Amino acid sequence: MAIEKDYFRQVMGRFATGVTVVTTRSDKGLSGLTVNSFCSVSLDPPLVLVCVDLTSNTLSYIRESGVFAVNILTDQQEDFSRCFATSSEERYTYFCHAGFHVAATGSPILDSSLAFIDTRVVAEYPGGDHVIFLGQVEAMGVGGLVAFADETGAERSNLLGNNGNIATEDKAAPLAYYRGQYRHLARDYQKPSLAPSRDEAVRRSRSDG
Numbered sequence: 001m002a003i004e005k006d007y008f009r010q011v012m013g014r015f016a017t018g019v020t021v022v023t024t025r026s027d028k029g030l031s032g033l034t035v036n037s038f039c040s041v042s043l044d045p046p047l048v049l050v051c052v053d054l055t056s057n058t059l060s061y062i063r064e065s066g067v068f069a070v071n072i073l074t075d076q077q078e079d080f081s082r083c084f085a086t087s088s089e090e091r092y093t094y095f096c097h098a099g100f101h102v103a104a105t106g107s108p109i110l111d112s113s114l115a116f117i118d119t120r121v122v123a124e125y126p127g128g129d130h131v132i133f134l135g136q137v138e139a140m141g142v143g144g145l146v147a148f149a150d151e152t153g154a155e156r157s158n159l160l161g162n163n164g165n166i167a168t169e170d171k172a173a174p175l176a177y178y179r180g181q182y183r184h185l186a187r188d189y190q191k192p193s194l195a196p197s198r199d200e201a202v203r204r205s206r207s208d209g
Contacts, residue, residue, distance in 0.1 A: 009180075013178070013179045013180050014178075014179065016176055016177070016178040016183070017036040017176070017177050017178075018036065018038075018072055018073070018174045018175065018176060018177070019034065019036055019072075019073045019081050019174075019175040019176070019177050019182070020034070020035050020036065020038050020050075020070050020071055020072050020073060021033070021034055021035070021070075021071045021073060021080055021081065021084045021110060022034075022035045022038070022050050022052070022058070022062075022068050022069070022070055022071070023068065023069050023071060023100070023107050023108040023109075023110070024058065024061045024062050024065045024067055024068045024069070024107045024108075025061075025065060025067075025102075025106050025107055025108060026060075026061045026062075026064040026065035027064065027065075028060075028061060028064065029061075030095045030108055031057060031058040031061035031062075031095075032058060032084045032091075032095065032096070032098075032108065033052065033053075033056050033057070033058040033084050033085070034080075034081045034082075034084040034085035035050050035051070035052070035070070036177055037050065037051035037130070038050045038051075038070055041134065045136055045137075046136065046137035046140075046149075047122070047134055047135065047136055047137070048070060048117055048119060048134075048135050048137065049132055049133060049134050049135070050068065050070060050132075050133050050135070051127055051130040051131070051132050051133075052130060052131050052133060053129065053130055054129055054130060054131060057087075057092065059131060062121065062133060063124075065105075065106075065107075066120060066121045067105035067106065067107050067118075067119065067120050067121065067135075067138075068105075068107055068119055068121065068133065068135060069103070069105065069107035069108065069109055069116055069117065069118045069119065070116065070117045070119070070135075071108075071109065071110040071113040071116050072113055072114045072115040072116065072117075072174065073110075073113060073114060073174070073175040074112065074113065074114045074172040074173060074174060074175060075172075075173045075174065075175045075176075075184045075185070076112070076172070077110075077112070077113070077175060078175055078182055079096075080096055080098060080110065081175060081182070083096035084096055095108070098110050098111070099111040101157075101158050101159045102156065102157060102158055102159070103116070103118040103138070103139035103141070103146065103148070103153065103156075103157045103159055104118050104138035104139040104148055104149065104152075104153025104154070104156055104157060105118050105119070105120055105138055105139075105153075105156075106156065109141075109159060112172075114142070114172050114173075114174055115140070115141060115142035115143075116139075116140060116141050116142075117135075117137055117139075117140045118137070118138050118139040118140065118153075119135025119136055119137050119138060120135060120136055120138055121133050121134070121135055122134050122135065122136045136149075137149065138150075138153050139153050139154075139157065141159065146159050173185050173187070
């Protein structure tokens with residue numbers, strides 16, 4: 001059986017992923033696209049990668065700006081995922097009416113996202129009908145907390161002191177994608193994937209005592 005596009009997409013659809021919106025800001029303005037081809041690459045230095053379609057309107061914006069932010073969506077932000085995945089005036093002219101702040105690079109950080117990673121591009125690689133961007137983390141946030149790689153990035157940010165711009169971790173769940181459909185995670189099954197570290201075990205024993 002030949003490797004056909006539809007069958008390849010069908011097979012890869014069995015790998016459940018989260019959903020992100022990758023955003024940037026260049027001299028041309030704001031741009032964003034829905035991405036689930038996103039992963040961490042390195043802890044030291046902190047690196048992530050995203051894959052962008054060669055036909056995407058956002059590609060030239062990222063190349064011009066040299067920065068991008070990955071906004072991890074909650075299960076309440078499905079509308080953003082749909083909007084940033086379509087070719088529409090809402091997306092290209094009105095940025096899907098998304099509220100946002102900025103962190104270190106000036107890329108839009110969507111309000112109420114589950115988490116974000118703000119990066120500068122350090123490498124670009126060909127990836128067939130996509131481009132692979134490697135980004136070094138300049139700022140990131142989750143659960144209402146924000147960390148910066150250096151003080152200069154913190155000075156550029158307007159995130160701090162703006163409550164509500166990052167979802168609190170215990171009140172939000174990720175938007176998931178599986179077999180070509182959006183999914184919400186069940187909350188009645190939770191189990192650690194690994195045994196707790198020694199420090200975590202000590203902390204738990206102290207809190208229980």
